[in-house]
Amino acid sequence: MSDDISNAIDAFSKGLPVCLFDSEKREGETDLLFSAQHVKPSTMRQLRKECGGLLFLAIGDEVGDLFGLPFLQDLHTNPELVKHYSVLNHLVTNDLRYDSRSAFTLSLNHRDTYTGITDKDRALTTRRFAELTNDLFESKSSTEEAQKALGNEFRTPGHIPVCRESRGGLKVRQGHTELAVGLARLSRTTPVVIGAEMLQPDGDYALSVDDAKAWAKERDIPFLHGIDIINALSSGE
Numbered sequence: 001m002s003d004d005i006s007n008a009i010d011a012f013s014k015g016l017p018v019c020l021f022d023s024e025k026r027e028g029e030t031d032l033l034f035s036a037q038h039v040k041p042s043t044m045r046q047l048r049k050e051c052g053g054l055l056f057l058a059i060g061d062e063v064g065d066l067f068g069l070p071f072l073q074d075l076h077t078n079p080e081l082v083k084h085y086s087v088l089n090h091l092v093t094n095d096l097r098y099d100s101r102s103a104f105t106l107s108l109n110h111r112d113t114y115t116g117i118t119d120k121d122r123a124l125t126t127r128r129f130a131e132l133t134n135d136l137f138e139s140k141s142s143t144e145e146a147q148k149a150l151g152n153e154f155r156t157p158g159h160i161p162v163c164r165e166s167r168g169g170l171k172v173r174q175g176h177t178e179l180a181v182g183l184a185r186l187s188r189t190t191p192v193v194i195g196a197e198m199l200q201p202d203g204d205y206a207l208s209v210d211d212a213k214a215w216a217k218e219r220d221i222p223f224l225h226g227i228d229i230i231n232a233l234s235s236g237e
Helices: 003-013 041-050 061-067 072-076 079-084 119-138 143-153 176-187 209-218 226-235
Strands: 018-021 030-035 052-059 104-110 154-164 192-198 223-225
Touching (some): 003 018, 003 176, 018 176, 030 176, 041 052, 041 192, 052 119, 052 176, 061 119, 061 154, 072 079, 072 104, 104 119, 119 143, 119 154, 119 192, 143 154, 154 176, 176 226, 223 226
Parallel strands (some): 052 154
Antiparallel strands (some): 018 030, 052 192, 104 154
């Protein structure tokens, strides 16, 4: 395993940030990522102030299965829903230039939040989702039990958009969701990762990979390419 991967795994497992560039063949974006179980309000402030893109929560496919979380794209193309809400037929996702489908599932707020948008609120939602996930896996809870526990603490819609890993992970899709979850697996942390895309200061384009590398180097933050995650996971099989 390379020093870059080892350093990133060590930092990520301690709750420190890691920069991850997907590929020029996909979105061509760098995300700043943190293990969700270590999140604090200061984490959300850093993502909000220093990235500029959407804050999202990437979860493993097994987490999606545990809670029975649907892909929004499947909901929005459900024949019964399309029939009842005809606008969905006009808004269908069929023109993504970097993929065939979206990873988004439901968005969440913790029930103890107010609006859900403050750094404190979003940190609570993020951290508690990761903690609850870990607790439910450890207790080997059923989906019915997990959904009840989720509903006791969370509501939807909310201010934390959640993206679900595709079944098969990086073998079938090499998006930021799968890469972020892959980093969590390598780090042996709960497969729940908070992140945001890094944009140029004016927000018109993604931050270039060279600028993202320079930004990370100035702050001593590990920088990885998607292929680094893919190779490290493959070598461990």
